[in-house]
Amino acid sequence: MSITKLVVVISGSGSNLQSIIDSIKSGHLKATIEAVISNKPNVKGLQRALDNNIPAITLPHGDFPDRQAFDQKLQDTIEGFNPDLVILAGFMRILSPEIAKHFRGRMLNIHPSLLPKYPGLHTHQRALDAKDKEHGTSIHFVTEELDGGPLIHQQSFKIEEDDTADSLFEKVQKLEHQMYPEVIGRFCDGKLKLVKSEVITLSAYSQPTPSHNAP
Ligand code: GAR
Numbered sequence: 001m002s003i004t005k006l007v008v009v010i011s012g013s014g015s016n017l018q019s020i021i022d023s024i025k026s027g028h029l030k031a032t033i034e035a036v037i038s039n040k041p042n043v044k045g046l047q048r049a050l051d052n053n054i055p056a057i058t059l060p061h062g063d064f065p066d067r068q069a070f071d072q073k074l075q076d077t078i079e080g081f082n083p084d085l086v087i088l089a090g091f092m093r094i095l096s097p098e099i100a101k102h103f104r105g106r107m108l109n110i111h112p113s114l115l116p117k118y119p120g121l122h123t124h125q126r127a128l129d130a131k132d133k134e135h136g137t138s139i140h141f142v143t144e145e146l147d148g149g150p151l152i153h154q155q156s157f158k159i160e161e162d163d164t165a166d167s168l169f170e171k172v173q174k175l176e177h178q179m180y181p182e183v184i185g186r187f188c189d190g191k192l193k194l195v196k197s198e199v200i201t202l203s204a205y206s207q208p209t210p211s212h213n214a215p
Pocket residue numbers: 010011012013014015016017045089090091092110111112120137147172173176
């Protein structure tokens with residue numbers, strides 16, 4: 001089976017990037033990361049890339065006259081690495097419809113809410129404010145809709161009385177670090193694809209271990 005080439009796009013800490021790197025290193029994920037691209041300079045995720053001999057590229061969005069100019073440069077930079085799949089991992093910018101269309105079916109995003117609830121920011125606080133009984137995270141194919149393309153996989157947990165935005169953040173991240181490499185692995189194995197607007201997935205996902213729900 002051929003190795004899937006990934007480009008990972010970030011804006012921050014890159015803990016999801018790290019989970020993907022670790023999954024490749026352990027042999028679970030048959031993929032290579034060709035480059036990590038950040039729209040924010042000096043973030044931890046770029047250092048994680050460099051520590052693993054992965055090209056780390058900064059494209060500060062403020063250097064571009066408008067969204068379209070930035071997105072065009074982002075698209076060209078990604079395509080320069082000829083990836084099979086583009087992974088948005090904590091990339092905190094809205095993409096224009098053109099770039100979303102260009103990468104349709106080969107760009108994934110992870111978002112810290114049970115979509116379609118809470119696209120955008122402050123998802124953990126919004127779940128608390130709404131007195132939701134559960135919270136979680138979602139992975140979807142990227143389309144023109146903000147945090148809203150066809151859903152691939154979602155995992156949830158019960159919100160406890162003493163949960164705060166910080167504790168929800170931590171619980172969500174634990175789930176994400178397990179989920180994202182697994183979903184990417186499906187794509188790499190040819191078991192996940194977007195056909196028209198339908199997500200085709202060929203086997204069941206694993207369930208989170210009980211510790212993910214532990215306070
Ligand atoms: C993740 O929790 C991810 O779900 C979220 O940013 C965090 C990045 O963490 N993404 C979004 O909110 C996208 N709308 P990381 O940099 O440590 O991987």
